[in-house]
Amino acid sequence: MNLNLRNAIVHNVSGNSQAELEDTIVDAIQNGEEKMLPGLGVLFEIIWQNSSEEEKKEMLGTLESGLKH
Incomplete structure (x- = not known):
């Protein structure tokens, strides 16, 4: 990713x-763009x-569970 974009965000x-x-x-998630x-x-x-x-472990567990559905 362009560093300028990261900084702008x-x-x-x-x-x-x-x-x-x-x-x-x-909004970003609901927009779906x-x-x-x-x-x-x-x-x-x-x-x-x-x-x-x-x-981090909790987030990874949540992500893993979400990907199984």
């Missing part, structure tokens, strides 16, 4: 409240980098 959501971040995520995927990827990258090992 981070800049666009920096300072947002939890409610605003949730709205951004829900592939152009939103890079933004979700950047947000997930931030979550991953700021999660404990236990939180």
Whole structure:
């Protein structure tokens, strides 16, 4: 991914409240447009980098379960 795109995405959501971040995520998922995927990827990258090992394992378990359905 282009670093400029990553920086632009981070800049666009920096300072947002939890409610605003949730709205951004829900809107991107409900919208279903592939152009939103890079933004979700950047947000997930931030979550991953700021999660404990236990939180990462929980996310991986959730992802694995979700992919089985």
